[in-house]
Amino acid sequence: MVTMTELHKYGTRKFIMPGTAACPGCPLQVGMRQLAMALDGKFVMVIPAGCSSIIPGTAPYTAYTVPVLHVPFASSPAVASGIVRAVRQRGNEGPVVVWAGDGATADIGFATLSGAAYRNEDILYIMADNEAYMNTGIQASGTTPWMAWTTTSPRGKTEDKKDVALIMLMHKVPYVATASIAYPMDFIDKVRRAMQVKGFRFIHLHAPCPPGWKMDDAYTIRAARLAVETGAWILWEYNQGKLTISPPSIPFKDRARRKPLEEYLKIQGRFAHLKPEDIKLMEEKIDRQWDLILKLAEIYK
Amino acid sequence: MTGQISLAKQVKKVLVGDHAVAEAVKLARVNVISAYPITPQTLIVERISEMIERGELKADYIRVESEFAALATVYGAAAGGARAFTATSSHGLFYMYEMLWWAAASRVPLVMAVVTRALGPPWNIHDEHTDLLAIRDSGWIIGMAQNVQEAFDMTLTAFKISEDEKVLLPVAIGLDGFILSHTAEPLDIPSQEDVGSWLPPRNPRIPYTIEPGGEPITMGNLPKNDVYHALLKKYMDESMENAKKVIAEVYDEYGKLTGRNYGPLTECYRCSDAKYIAVSMGAWSGDIMGAIERLRDEGYPVGLLRIRYLRPFPEEDITAWINGAKGVIVFDRDYSAGLGGVLASEISGFIPSNVSFEGVLAGLGGFDVSPDEFRGIIKEFIDKTEREGPIKIRKYWYIPKVEG
Numbered sequence: 001m002v003t004m005t006e007l008h009k010y011g012t013r014k015f016i017m018p019g020t021a022a023c024p025g026c027p028l029q030v031g032m033r034q035l036a037m038a039l040d041g042k043f044v045m046v047i048p049a050g051c052s053s054i055i056p057g058t059a060p061y062t063a064y065t066v067p068v069l070h071v072p073f074a075s076s077p078a079v080a081s082g083i084v085r086a087v088r089q090r091g092n093e094g095p096v097v098v099w100a101g102d103g104a105t106a107d108i109g110f111a112t113l114s115g116a117a118y119r120n121e122d123i124l125y126i127m128a129d130n131e132a133y134m135n136t137g138i139q140a141s142g143t144t145p146w147m148a149w150t151t152t153s154p155r156g157k158t159e160d161k162k163d164v165a166l167i168m169l170m171h172k173v174p175y176v177a178t179a180s181i182a183y184p185m186d187f188i189d190k191v192r193r194a195m196q197v198k199g200f201r202f203i204h205l206h207a208p209c210p211p212g213w214k215m216d217d218a219y220t221i222r223a224a225r226l227a228v229e230t231g232a233w234i235l236w237e238y239n240q241g242k243l244t245i246s247p248p249s250i251p252f253k254d255r256a257r258r259k260p261l262e263e264y265l266k267i268q269g270r271f272a273h274l275k276p277e278d279i280k281l282m283e284e285k286i287d288r289q290w291d292l293i294l295k296l297a298e299i300y301k
Numbered sequence: 302m303t304g305q306i307s308l309a310k311q312v313k314k315v316l317v318g319d320h321a322v323a324e325a326v327k328l329a330r331v332n333v334i335s336a337y338p339i340t341p342q343t344l345i346v347e348r349i350s351e352m353i354e355r356g357e358l359k360a361d362y363i364r365v366e367s368e369f370a371a372l373a374t375v376y377g378a379a380a381g382g383a384r385a386f387t388a389t390s391s392h393g394l395f396y397m398y399e400m401l402w403w404a405a406a407s408r409v410p411l412v413m414a415v416v417t418r419a420l421g422p423p424w425n426i427h428d429e430h431t432d433l434l435a436i437r438d439s440g441w442i443i444g445m446a447q448n449v450q451e452a453f454d455m456t457l458t459a460f461k462i463s464e465d466e467k468v469l470l471p472v473a474i475g476l477d478g479f480i481l482s483h484t485a486e487p488l489d490i491p492s493q494e495d496v497g498s499w500l501p502p503r504n505p506r507i508p509y510t511i512e513p514g515g516e517p518i519t520m521g522n523l524p525k526n527d528v529y530h531a532l533l534k535k536y537m538d539e540s541m542e543n544a545k546k547v548i549a550e551v552y553d554e555y556g557k558l559t560g561r562n563y564g565p566l567t568e569c570y571r572c573s574d575a576k577y578i579a580v581s582m583g584a585w586s587g588d589i590m591g592a593i594e595r596l597r598d599e600g601y602p603v604g605l606l607r608i609r610y611l612r613p614f615p616e617e618d619i620t621a622w623i624n625g626a627k628g629v630i631v632f633d634r635d636y637s638a639g640l641g642g643v644l645a646s647e648i649s650g651f652i653p654s655n656v657s658f659e660g661v662l663a664g665l666g667g668f669d670v671s672p673d674e675f676r677g678i679i680k681e682f683i684d685k686t687e688r689e690g691p692i693k694i695r696k697y698w699y700i701p702k703v704e705g
Contacts, residue, residue: 072400081374094513
């Protein structure tokens, strides 16, 4: 387990150099920094088209401090497969990480993701999920939640959020987890546990986006925490046959201990149009998701 | 001399074109292969899989879910320092399209075999060059073989060309679907030892390596100024120009190793005293040579200019070969919709106004054109030019009558 002392040690280390092109309150910088802490800054990143292609700034400079290959939108798991095979042949056992958004993961790059997962490529895949195509200006993606406003779902999205982590679990890969940028110690522990395993590892990282969610720049972490505290985002971990609810989410197994969903929704302009019956339906969906995850935890005991 | 010594070390085999390509991949000691099956490319990757299973080739074969992933994977492998290879055809090549450009502009060495095939609809697995020619603007060096031996030689030399520091561009080698891919021909294969000393393992540091713990290199983020992007294209163009020289050097060395000498960018058959030049690329060049022979017997001063490499575009060769010619007739087994034949279109710009010119579209979708038919088309072109003076026909659709 990562300790606060260790986190403090990383406090002044610049894994991402300052002066990036990220929006104020960007969750991706937070998540990527936590990833870099977990791996002590020693890894390769493959980054498909998305916000993280833009954030490091312009060539010949970059804010990222690890080797990075920027690649076409749908290609990152395949490119990472090639890199990992090449470097392993030369005896380099270091982490090859795909850092991708929800569009690249759940939608356009889903075939390459599925292919790399079923081949059990020795890759750590981080899906940084800000729940829409934010880099192109907030269009609905496969992981945009039901009823959320986006520029392509102006009256609220009609479909449910695609559960990518569970889909990856069914690929029978050794490690799948959900995480949140509001729980760095949980996320860092998960990255480190994932690195103890060889093969395809997938972490679905919840990353609230202030401009995309139409909320105050200061609310990034608050929104991520409320997602967990209201039970809307469940932190769980599947590690080689065993699925467990992660510590930050354990209290919220109990419906009564969850904060009211409105607390999470009301700070986000994208849900401003929701009626009370919509919120009720959303709560039912959350209950069903908890039932499913808890049953899976029973099965993968 | 050297050639003769090396020749003795070669083994004669009878292989179909696809298997000959696989043999070249094995001799090049490729590290990572990734591909997706598509007819008529499949024999290449099946044979490579067998070679790996048998331990003849120590490489990773990555069974991906699409051609897009195949190219993305070998691209990643190349960026990670490996020597990498893929192969495809037709729709598979088009499914790769985005990655083709990304791989080329990333300036990593890669080799791909393209077994040429028509594009649907309708579904048609037979030979046409439109697929290979559709990637001509992407930054790949593009070669097209005439026979199985050349498909082998072109594949093997491609690694040397692609990895040359003055080039660092991916190389696509075309071979005609079925006509070469599935047709057995005898060929000479150099020994692993000879190939190994001529083509050492790839230096993973050239041009750069993306590896954990390595130098924090970033490839592909936004340019600070769009002029920087333009400069990269200009550098690519310079490398294409360099490639002309490198291809010549590589074939020169290869000739010493194997005794087989090539053009290198083009070859002109019976051209020294020719007044008329036919132009073609690929397997049917053999049939056109047959037609040339017969026309020569009939007293027609005609030769065949065969394009071996379409990129870099061999304009110096072309202008030199057609210098003084009375007429040029180009055969295209491809079609650029709304324009005409791709070769004819590219070559027509180099034809002086007083020189007769005809572009012939034939063999599309794979229909056979016999030496006799070529003879007829060329003869008519020459006769007409002699009768009427220079003619200019940019596209002539040669469509044979179909029974039933």
